[in-house]
Amino acid sequence: MSDHKTMTLTLIVWRQKSANDPGKFETYTAKNITEHHSFLEMLDCVNEDLIAAGKEPIVFDHDCREGICGMCSQVINGAPHGGQERTTVCQLHMRKFKDGDTIYIEPWRAKAFPILKDLVVDRAALDTIIQAGGYTSCHTGGVPDGNAVLIPKPIAEEATDAAECIGCGACVAGCPNSAAMLFTGAKVSQLALLPQGRPEAAARVTNMVNAMKECGFGNCTNHYECQASCPKGIDVKFIARMNREYLKSLFS
Amino acid sequence: MQILTTSIGRKILMAITGQLMVLFVVVHLLGNSSIFVGADGINAYAKHLHDLGPLVWIFRLVMLSFIAIHGIYGIQLTLENNAATPQAYAVKNLSKATLSSNNMIWTGLLILLFIVYHLLQFTVRVTPDIVQGVDALGRYDVFNMVVTSFKNGGIAALYVAAMIVLFLHLNHGIQSFFQTMGWNNDKTLPVISKLGKVVAVVFLIGYSSIPVFILTGILSK
Numbered sequence: 522m523s524d525h526k527t528m529t530l531t532l533i534v535w536r537q538k539s540a541n542d543p544g545k546f547e548t549y550t551a552k553n554i555t556e557h558h559s560f561l562e563m564l565d566c567v568n569e570d571l572i573a574a575g576k577e578p579i580v581f582d583h584d585c586r587e588g589i590c591g592m593c594s595q596v597i598n599g600a601p602h603g604g605q606e607r608t609t610v611c612q613l614h615m616r617k618f619k620d621g622d623t624i625y626i627e628p629w630r631a632k633a634f635p636i637l638k639d640l641v642v643d644r645a646a647l648d649t650i651i652q653a654g655g656y657t658s659c660h661t662g663g664v665p666d667g668n669a670v671l672i673p674k675p676i677a678e679e680a681t682d683a684a685e686c687i688g689c690g691a692c693v694a695g696c697p698n699s700a701a702m703l704f705t706g707a708k709v710s711q712l713a714l715l716p717q718g719r720p721e722a723a724a725r726v727t728n729m730v731n732a733m734k735e736c737g738f739g740n741c742t743n744h745y746e747c748q749a750s751c752p753k754g755i756d757v758k759f760i761a762r763m764n765r766e767y768l769k770s771l772f773s
Numbered sequence: 774m775q776i777l778t779t780s781i782g783r784k785i786l787m788a789i790t791g792q793l794m795v796l797f798v799v800v801h802l803l804g805n806s807s808i809f810v811g812a813d814g815i816n817a818y819a820k821h822l823h824d825l826g827p828l829v830w831i832f833r834l835v836m837l838s839f840i841a842i843h844g845i846y847g848i849q850l851t852l853e854n855n856a857a858t859p860q861a862y863a864v865k866n867l868s869k870a871t872l873s874s875n876n877m878i879w880t881g882l883l884i885l886l887f888i889v890y891h892l893l894q895f896t897v898r899v900t901p902d903i904v905q906g907v908d909a910l911g912r913y914d915v916f917n918m919v920v921t922s923f924k925n926g927g928i929a930a931l932y933v934a935a936m937i938v939l940f941l942h943l944n945h946g947i948q949s950f951f952q953t954m955g956w957n958n959d960k961t962l963p964v965i966s967k968l969g970k971v972v973a974v975v976f977l978i979g980y981s982s983i984p985v986f987i988l989t990g991i992l993s994k
């Protein structure tokens with residue numbers, strides 16, 4: 522890649538040794554970065570320099586690096602996942618930045634997501650919400666025919682749109698109230714739309730909404746920052762649908 | 774009860790009470806606009822209202838309960854949301870939140886203060902600017918009272934300022950109501966947001982026109 526110009530960037534990164542450490546920002550220089558580096562590869566380069574210098578590398582979450590696992594979680598210049606539409610941090614490329622840029626990198630910040638180390642937060646609260654009702658109970662046995670339950674195509678598609686959520690938590694990180702409504706709305710809607718999810722719909726929405734509060738997430742005030750933060754473009758219409766399901770559950 | 778404890782339940786109560794207060798804001802604007810007819814318009818309107826007797830008091834208590842429910846849950850919701858976000862970002866790049874949506878608690882509390890002042894002024898009639906009297910037909914002269922008060926530039930400015938605050942609250946609040954009730958989807962949201970803003974602007978212009986017309990002498994005794 523010698524034919525490419527390289528960039529030098531200033532990174533201001535949140536460093537925190539452990540959950541109880543107060544944490545602080547440290548400044549680093551990222552050198553020899555090309556436009557082809559992904560954001561995480563850029564951090565890998567910085568970490569290699571840090572390791573070579575005998576310093577602690579920056580700890581961050583990642584797994585698939587192809588935008589499907591939801592592990593990567595960084596607030597870049599004030600926007601979860603860097604603010605590029607429908608893009609996870611791992612899919613963000615350095616061509617979005619230019620030589621000499623200063624980049625702030627912070628962890629998801631919410632009471633429900635305690636920081637474990639540097640940029641890594643504990644998102645188990647989202648699992649707690651799923652455990653409260655984000656499933657359907659069914660009997661095991663022979664595999665039913667694929668066409669045994671008819672689902673109109675528009676409904677199937679809408680449920681699939683909701684199912685695109687990868688549970689990354691950016692919606693919480695972007696929300697001024699740290700509410701988990703987009704995540705929970707997507708999960709409630711995905712199942713409420715499908716016939717298999719209807720029998721438990723009322724109990725599901727009640728339990729999942731209760732779990733949000735117990736986990737310490739905030740209350741929605743309809744800023745719609747979540748949709749702008751979501752790397753999968755989950756629509757706030759699913760929050761409206763969850764609110765509808767909730768109202769219905771009050772009368773069931 | 775479910776609805777009183779969960780976050781969505783309480784939001785629904787806030788939304789319903791908020792929206793019922795918006796309905797009141799509509800009716801109140803229609804009633805007030807009778808001032809443009811002159812003393813005959815608004816003095817007659819006020820007399821009709823007062824002749825309703827106990828109904829007026831029932832109505833006042835209902836409104837009081839709306840504002841109490843809405844205000845108490847609004848304060849609680851804001852406190853909880855602050856607790857849910859203990860540490861602010863060093864850099865925050867908001868893309869959807871607005872001046873209106875970010876300041877609902879402050880615009881709400883300012884409206885509450887304004888309502889207290891407004892009631893002391895034109896309902897209890899204890900502020901120093903108030904002139905009390907009866908018109909030629911023996912009705913309480915609301916027209917003279919309002920016109921005299923709004924001739925004072927400070928009072929007129931305060932009313933316009935309060936209407937700007939109300940505008941900021943409803944600019945976000947009206948569309949928020951539809952989302953909270955779940956009466957929304959991706960196709961209706963942009964339309965409802967626009968309509969909500971339009972209604973909020975109508976309130977702003979409609980209410981502000983009364984002190985402005987009086988202060989500028991377009992509407993006078």
Ligand code: HEM
Nearest residue numbers: 742788791792794795844847877881882885946949950953
């Ligand atoms: C006691 C004073 C008040 C306080 C503290 C207050 C506070 C709040 C807060 C914190 C919200 C939540 C923001 C959101 O979810 O969008 C809200 C929403 C709202 N407010 Fe108020 N407010 C007050 C008075 C009023 C009045 C007098 C009206 C109507 C004339 C009103 C109409 C609304 C509406 C329509 C909403 C949106 C409903 C929703 O979705 O929650 N508020 N208010």
Ligand code: SF4
Nearest residue numbers: 686687689690692751
């Ligand atoms: S709704 Fe979007 S932002 Fe929220 S957890 Fe799912 S994928 Fe991430």
Ligand code: FES
Nearest residue numbers: 584586591593611
């Ligand atoms: S690392 Fe899997 S989505 Fe980014």
